[in-house]
Amino acid sequence: MKEFPTPAAGESRLRLLLFFRWLRHLVLAGCLGLCFWQCSPQVQQAGVAPGKGDAAEPQIRVCIAENPRGQFLSFSGKYQLDLEEARYFFDDGVGKLSVSYRDGALFLSNSQRYFELDPPQTLIFKPELPRDHFIWNDVPYYGELLIHFREDRVMIVNELPVETYLNGVLPFEIPTNQSEYQEAVLAQAIAARSYALYRLENPVNELYDAWADERDQIYKGDLQKTPLAERAISNTRGIVLVNQGSPAIAQYHSTCGGVLEAYIGSDPGGIAYDMTDNEYNCKVSPYYRWVEFRKVETVLWNLSREFEIDSTQVNSWIESGFELDLNISQRKASGRVAEMVVGVQGAEYRVDGLRIRQILADESGKPLPSNFFFLNKSPANPEKFYIFGAGAGHGSGMCQWGAIGMSMKGYKYNNILGLYYPQLATQKMY
Numbered sequence: 001m002k003e004f005p006t007p008a009a010g011e012s013r014l015r016l017l018l019f020f021r022w023l024r025h026l027v028l029a030g031c032l033g034l035c036f037w038q039c040s041p042q043v044q045q046a047g048v049a050p051g052k053g054d055a056a057e058p059q060i061r062v063c064i065a066e067n068p069r070g071q072f073l074s075f076s077g078k079y080q081l082d083l084e085e086a087r088y089f090f091d092d093g094v095g096k097l098s099v100s101y102r103d104g105a106l107f108l109s110n111s112q113r114y115f116e117l118d119p120p121q122t123l124i125f126k127p128e129l130p131r132d133h134f135i136w137n138d139v140p141y142y143g144e145l146l147i148h149f150r151e152d153r154v155m156i157v158n159e160l161p162v163e164t165y166l167n168g169v170l171p172f173e174i175p176t177n178q179s180e181y182q183e184a185v186l187a188q189a190i191a192a193r194s195y196a197l198y199r200l201e202n203p204v205n206e207l208y209d210a211w212a213d214e215r216d217q218i219y220k221g222d223l224q225k226t227p228l229a230e231r232a233i234s235n236t237r238g239i240v241l242v243n244q245g246s247p248a249i250a251q252y253h254s255t256c257g258g259v260l261e262a263y264i265g266s267d268p269g270g271i272a273y274d275m276t277d278n279e280y281n282c283k284v285s286p287y288y289r290w291v292e293f294r295k296v297e298t299v300l301w302n303l304s305r306e307f308e309i310d311s312t313q314v315n316s317w318i319e320s321g322f323e324l325d326l327n328i329s330q331r332k333a334s335g336r337v338a339e340m341v342v343g344v345q346g347a348e349y350r351v352d353g354l355r356i357r358q359i360l361a362d363e364s365g366k367p368l369p370s371n372f373f374f375l376n377k378s379p380a381n382p383e384k385f386y387i388f389g390a391g392a393g394h395g396s397g398m399c400q401w402g403a404i405g406m407s408m409k410g411y412k413y414n415n416i417l418g419l420y421y422p423q424l425a426t427q428k429m430y
């Protein structure tokens with residue numbers, strides 16, 4: 001790591017730099033004395049031993065940003081960074097640092113400090129106390145901050161205990177603002193913990209276990225706390241859904257619309273589920289049934305983005321008039337659209353999976369709520385497709401609005417888990 005005064009610094013900045021150098025020597029001298037007990041090798045968390053309720057709570061590594069540009073970092077409390085040449089401390093006094101990754105290096109700077117961090121390396125910022133936290137783009141995060149440089153990218157990772165992580169997941173994955181949702185939130189806590197522990201055994205890569213967005217579970221640190229979520233997490237501490245003794249990939253989605261997907265993911269070799277929610281518990285969802293329309297031109301632009309069709313070509317089609325047809329070519333057993341063929345000017349584009357929802361995104365780019373729909377073009381208005389749909393999300397595993405509906409009817413969380421994960425058992429891991 002290189003530490004410089006800001007490029008525009010004058011004499012006062014130079015004095016500041018000298019001050020930091022003096023401070024660094026002071027800290028380094030202090031470190032020599034402390035090193036005997038502070039530099040002992042870190043004990044790695046062992047994997048969770050299935051079947052034992054007395055294992056230690058594991059840590060999870062979550063990637064919160066990649067190749068940051070124009071983002072911000074600050075610290076509350078005290079963090080330390082050990083480098084070969086010195087130990088650095090980051091606290092409230094450091095202020096808000098602008099973070100940018102360019103030309104293969106990461107820059108942290110504000111009007112007083114300027115750091116340039118070069119690859120290849122991993123920087124570990126460790127909190128002194130559990131209550132200390134760092135703030136990334138106005139979101140507070142507990143635990144360690146790791147910055148990984150690998151090849152041509154930099155990854156910002158937060159490592160923290162699983163239960164603390166869940167506090168940053170639940171309020172963003174299920175409504176937690178009504179006490180009558182309690183049993184659904186308990187079920188959600190167990191599903192989210194199972195997913196997290198599944199990820200620990202099947203990490204995204206060697207540097208982190210999960211993403212902090214829809215690719216895994218939405219995680220926003222300590223941004224929002226709700227008593228219902230906190231209580232649900234602490235009351236189910238360590239409990240997960242297991243498949244043959246291992247934490248299960250307990251998927252969930254917003255609203256099934258009354259028909260669940262037959263398998264986890266799209267893999268017919270996966271765990272089979274009952275396909276119908278006979279009580280239509282998710283009727284309370286705003287996405288239970290919906291109608292949307294798309295202008296033919298919007299679909300054409302979406303298609304051009306997905307298949308990299310040149311915008312000059314698209315504009316010329318729009319100017320001279322064009323034909324665009326949508327045909328559903330394949331449905332899953334549940335009724336969800338598995339494949340759709342888009343015909344434009346004699347060419348055919350086959351789309352499947354999540355791409356179908358992107359092709360039918362609205363003008364702002366928001367994808368279609370689900371693949372569960374049928375569509376037609378009104379003869380009276382050939383410029384528009386009318387889409388009649390049900391549900392939101394992929395339909396696999398627990399239907400969250402269905403869980404809410406069950407909770408409101410008085411069902412308990414184990415009834416909810418039993419309906420949506422019939423093949424899975426619960427087990428306390430720690």
Ligand SMILES: [Zn+2]
Pocket residue numbers: 255256257258259277280281282399401402
């Ligand atoms: Zn449902």
